[in-house]
Amino acid sequence: MGEPVDPQNPEFIVAFLNAIDFELPNNYLIELPTHADQVFDFEEGKYLELWALVDLIKINHDYNADENYPGFFLIGTDDGGEACAIEKKTGSLYIIPFIGSLPEDAIFVGNSFQELMEYLNQPW
Template identity: 25%
Template sequence: MKLPVPVADFYRTHARPALDASGQYLYDLTMPDGAQLRIFTAQAAIQLNDDLDVEEQLPGFFAVGNDAGDDILCVKIDTGEVVQVPMSPMDAIEALHVADSLSQIVADGVE
């Protein structure tokens, strides 16, 4: 699976070692509103998309992490906007705006 352009650009500019021994998390952030957001490494994000069949379930989105709960963090491929989507049911109608970009999440969050 090839990374969508806005996602690939983020990983290129925010390259760093994983935070955990499993190599899953790139960022584990607390947002100003208290929300917990985890951005996965590129490999873990690709695996997440395969495991959840995101390409078929949420066309036009690419999963990049989670909220440390039952929602996944996705990037809208055409705009780079980051949204939070419930894993069940996984439906774009339920998507909630989180940020204009992954870079904005990293800038606004606290590790």
């Protein structure tokens, strides 16, 4: 078994940034959970699970994200058929359907994690 990955290790960060095909906004490295998924359970039944940074490359590969969600990088799920994703071109955050049509069905939720949280705190 290999050594555990330390996502706060500068070498891991450099390898992660080199492995993705877009420029990740700097503040996202601070906001994304590093070791374990982070769950947000909001009033009104809204829910978001942000996947751990150490798992993002594999998850995007497993979902065949480049083909199925072109222009987006998946970072989490609402466990209800939708993903939370970063638009590669702009760095903006979207809720996108796991099954649907992009970009028509993509819902813009903000330009930062703070705006994402504000969106999720709004009533249905």
